[in-house]
Amino acid sequence: MIGRTLVTGHAREAGGVAGQTTRSPGGVGPVDVAHAPTDIVQALPRVADDMVSRPGSAVSLLRTVVGVYLREAGGWMPTGAFLALLGALGVPVPQARTALSRVKQRGLLQAEAHDGVAGLALAPGAGAMLACGDRRIHEPRSMAADGEWCLIVFSIPEAMRDARHQLRKQLTWIGCGTVEAGVWICPDFLRGEVEDVVAGLGLSGHVVLFTARGLPAGPVAAGQVGQWWDLEGIAHLHRAFLEGQSGVPEGSAGAAESFAAYVGCIDAWRVIPYLDPGLPAELLPDDWPGPECIALFRRIREAHAGPARDFVLGTLASGGVPAGLDPARLGHSEEVR
Amino acid sequence: MIGRTLVTGHAREAGGVAGQTTRSPGGVGPVDVAHAPTDIVQALPRVADDMVSRPGSAVSLLRTVVGVYLREAGGWMPTGAFLALLGALGVPVPQARTALSRVKQRGLLQAEAHDGVAGLALAPGAGAMLACGDRRIHEPRSMAADGEWCLIVFSIPEAMRDARHQLRKQLTWIGCGTVEAGVWICPDFLRGEVEDVVAGLGLSGHVVLFTARGLPAGPVAAGQVGQWWDLEGIAHLHRAFLEGQSGVPEGSAGAAESFAAYVGCIDAWRVIPYLDPGLPAELLPDDWPGPECIALFRRIREAHAGPARDFVLGTLASGGVPAGLDPARLGHSEEVR
DNA sequence: TCACGCTCTTGACGCTCGTCATGTGAATGA
DNA sequence: TCATTCACATGACGAGCGTCAAGAGCGTGA
Numbered sequence: 001m002i003g004r005t006l007v008t009g010h011a012r013e014a015g016g017v018a019g020q021t022t023r024s025p026g027g028v029g030p031v032d033v034a035h036a037p038t039d040i041v042q043a044l045p046r047v048a049d050d051m052v053s054r055p056g057s058a059v060s061l062l063r064t065v066v067g068v069y070l071r072e073a074g075g076w077m078p079t080g081a082f083l084a085l086l087g088a089l090g091v092p093v094p095q096a097r098t099a100l101s102r103v104k105q106r107g108l109l110q111a112e113a114h115d116g117v118a119g120l121a122l123a124p125g126a127g128a129m130l131a132c133g134d135r136r137i138h139e140p141r142s143m144a145a146d147g148e149w150c151l152i153v154f155s156i157p158e159a160m161r162d163a164r165h166q167l168r169k170q171l172t173w174i175g176c177g178t179v180e181a182g183v184w185i186c187p188d189f190l191r192g193e194v195e196d197v198v199a200g201l202g203l204s205g206h207v208v209l210f211t212a213r214g215l216p217a218g219p220v221a222a223g224q225v226g227q228w229w230d231l232e233g234i235a236h237l238h239r240a241f242l243e244g245q246s247g248v249p250e251g252s253a254g255a256a257e258s259f260a261a262y263v264g265c266i267d268a269w270r271v272i273p274y275l276d277p278g279l280p281a282e283l284l285p286d287d288w289p290g291p292e293c294i295a296l297f298r299r300i301r302e303a304h305a306g307p308a309r310d311f312v313l314g315t316l317a318s319g320g321v322p323a324g325l326d327p328a329r330l331g332h333s334e335e336v337r
Numbered sequence: 338m339i340g341r342t343l344v345t346g347h348a349r350e351a352g353g354v355a356g357q358t359t360r361s362p363g364g365v366g367p368v369d370v371a372h373a374p375t376d377i378v379q380a381l382p383r384v385a386d387d388m389v390s391r392p393g394s395a396v397s398l399l400r401t402v403v404g405v406y407l408r409e410a411g412g413w414m415p416t417g418a419f420l421a422l423l424g425a426l427g428v429p430v431p432q433a434r435t436a437l438s439r440v441k442q443r444g445l446l447q448a449e450a451h452d453g454v455a456g457l458a459l460a461p462g463a464g465a466m467l468a469c470g471d472r473r474i475h476e477p478r479s480m481a482a483d484g485e486w487c488l489i490v491f492s493i494p495e496a497m498r499d500a501r502h503q504l505r506k507q508l509t510w511i512g513c514g515t516v517e518a519g520v521w522i523c524p525d526f527l528r529g530e531v532e533d534v535v536a537g538l539g540l541s542g543h544v545v546l547f548t549a550r551g552l553p554a555g556p557v558a559a560g561q562v563g564q565w566w567d568l569e570g571i572a573h574l575h576r577a578f579l580e581g582q583s584g585v586p587e588g589s590a591g592a593a594e595s596f597a598a599y600v601g602c603i604d605a606w607r608v609i610p611y612l613d614p615g616l617p618a619e620l621l622p623d624d625w626p627g628p629e630c631i632a633l634f635r636r637i638r639e640a641h642a643g644p645a646r647d648f649v650l651g652t653l654a655s656g657g658v659p660a661g662l663d664p665a666r667l668g669h670s671e672e673v674r
Numbered sequence: 675t676c677a678c679g680c681t682c683t684t685g686a687c688g689c690t691c692g693t694c695a696t697g698t699g700a701a702t703g704a
Numbered sequence: 705t706c707a708t709t710c711a712c713a714t715g716a717c718g719a720g721c722g723t724c725a726a727g728a729g730c731g732t733g734a
Contacts, residue, residue: 054710057702095703102701151488151547155517155690162713164691169712179545180492180519181691181720208516208561210488212547224545391680394732432733439731492720499683501721506682518690518721676734683728694717701710 055268058091058099064267065089066108067130067137069312070122076112077316078119084315088256089263132193136273137266138301140294141189145282148188151210155182156203163201170197175277177228185212185228186277225283234276238289244268245296250303255314258307265300392605395428395436401604402426403445404467406649407459413449414653415456421652425593426600469530473610474603475638477631478526482619485525488547492519493540500538507534512614514565522549522565523614562620571613575626581605582633587640592651595644602637 053060065085070077079100086096103109104120112121122130152171156164174193176186186194188211198207225231245268248261276290284290391397402422407414416437423433440446441457449458459467489508493501511530513523523531525548535544562568582605585598613627621627 053701059701098702149547151549153517153520158690161690165713168692178692180490182517183490183520210486210547210549212488212549391732396731435732495720498721502683505722515722678732678734680731681729684726685724686726687722687724689720689722691720692718694715696714696716698713699711702708704706704708 255311262304592648599641599645
């Protein structure tokens with residue numbers, strides 16, 4: 001729902017003229033062609049992978065575990081370890097297996113046996129996406145009041161409408177705002193990601209990027225920013241994070257609890273630094289929840305990242321049976337291998 | 338014709354998908370409201386006055402004389418002096434009177450008698466326009482390769498189509514190029530004039546200006562510039578100037594000849610620094626005639642500005658009968674008063 | 675003052691962008 | 705495995721921008 005709000009949230013004042021629908025209300029016959037996933041989907045920059053699944057779902061949690069721990073573990077983990085870690089997050093083994101299968105199918109992981117032990121390795125090319133995600137997640141950047149902007153101007157023929165649609169969507173995903181139809185804006189430090197998106201869609205010839213500065217500071221600029229971004233929707237994301245993480249203990253806890261708290265926090269946090277471009281405080285409402293959100297995220301990380309890491313290492317060392325974990329929470333741990 | 342080339346010269350490749358038109362082709366009944374010439378016309382920035390008349394015509398020459406000499410003469414000259422000066426430029430007295438009447442009607446000059454002598458004074462508010470013209474004419478600016486751009490983004494509702502049309506036209510007049518529909522560009526040192534145009538049309542609320550930099554230098558940027566401006570049309574203007582002024586002696590000459598040469602040169606030159614934004618040489622074709630043009634303009638000014646000024650002062654001192662001028666060229670000089 | 679020609683205006687049109695509604699396939703969770 | 709929900713593709717639509725063509729208005733020159 002949140003995602004939907006954001007994606008469709010840029011609705012301009014559509015009031016006034018009542019749109020008339022001349023379409024016949026009844027269902028039409030089986031309509032046709034449709035749904036060739038086309039090669040555009042294949043060309044999708046991997047940023048899309050961060051957005052498809054809902055935070056808290058099994059796939060999303062798995063995706064988070066992969067992002068946070070798999071590279072450090074050498075890019076490969078036995079299947080049993082995945083099951084154990086997801087189990088520690090409250091995901092029953094059958095659903096965890098389904099999630100593994102789906103993430104594998106999506107191309108993020110690939111099956112690989114090491115020394116006869118079945119496991120999953122990072123798919124080639126996924127490393128770059130994860131690294132990019134790391135930057136955004138752990139070093140959320142904020143633009144200075146006099147910082148530079150990146151303006152994205154494009155004109156894409158109707159024949160490439162899919163690509164145009166994808167472009168618009170992905171620009172929204174990485175935090176760009178809409179100035180006018182065909183003119184988007186973001187902090188200039190996101191320029192690299194914009195270029196990646198554009199190149200990934202094969203639209204380099206139709207898009208022009210400018211580095212701009214000097215929005216005449218003051219309330220006028222703040223008003224502009226309010227028109228360009230769905231600040232309300234982004235603030236709602238932040239507040240949902242604050243609310244969801246408010247019960248997380250910020251003191252020391254058991255390794256398993258720390259792991260669950262930390263991964264849950266990352267999983268809830270992950271999408272925010274994408275959709276929030278990190279606008280300068282001077283251009284945001286006074287009660288903007290961003291800084292408080294970042295502070296909470298950092299406190300939780302400070303408290304639990306270390307123990308959570310220890311928990312994962314312990315789980316890996318024990319071959320899938322995490323130490324100090326109540327076996328009852330693991331579901332059918334005997335299935336693990 | 339040149340003007341037309343420039344205005345309509347940005348035609349994009351209109352080919353491609355054949356659009357379907359569901360609109361009824363027949364004319365509709367007398368449609369309504371419409372057609373209040375509106376106050377938009379009154380709000381026209383004076384830059385328009387520089388473009389309406391063709392170089393070399395009586396009105397244009399008069400406009401040039403006014404711009405170059407009237408302010409120095411104290412903002413007022415007797416009608417006879419105008420007739421004499423235009424006569425020195427080859428304009429017969431009847432046409433000169435028509436020109437005076439029309440320029441007066443347009444609001445650039447206003448009738449004023451000094452000490453019982455009929456004459457014409459600069460209309461209030463015209464001074465600013467002339468000053469702006471001076472800057473562009475005598476100090477043609479050129480952008481550095483790493484200079485800053487001004488991006489103009491606008492979206493104007495269909496109900497204000499006239500204003501939108503005017504905006505587009507005037508942006509072209511002051512040298513702006515088209516990036517996409519609704520996105521224009523010019524060197525940032527023209528920003529002030531852009532703001533004047535926008536404010537003059539009452540469109541401040543619908544236009545956003547950015548200061549941009551960092552067109553990735555090189556042939557790519559040059560290609561972009563070639564798409565944004567009608568470089569061919571501008572080069573044609575330059576070459577026409579070079580050709581038209583090639584016969585002008587650059588050495589010393591009689592006062593009257595210098596006056597005719599100098600005013601003729603200014604008159605032919607005047608429009609060029611408006612339509613040519615002064616792009617950096619790195620982004621222009623190798624054979625770009627701009628610098629040669631400016632050099633020629635400066636040589637002619639160097640050679641003739643002084644004597645021309647003396648000629649005007651002499652004419653004013655003698656009350657309308659210029660010294661050293663062949664009376665035959667003056668037409669009916671006895672009509673002068 | 676008059677005829678000519680250019681400019682501007684006006685209406686129609688095509689193109690692009692964004693949105694909405696709808697149908698389909700996939701992801702999710704029980 | 706199955707029902708529900710979500711995301712995406714598609715077609716239709718409104719809006720904005722620019723262009724074209726025809727007609728009106730105005731500048732130009734005789």
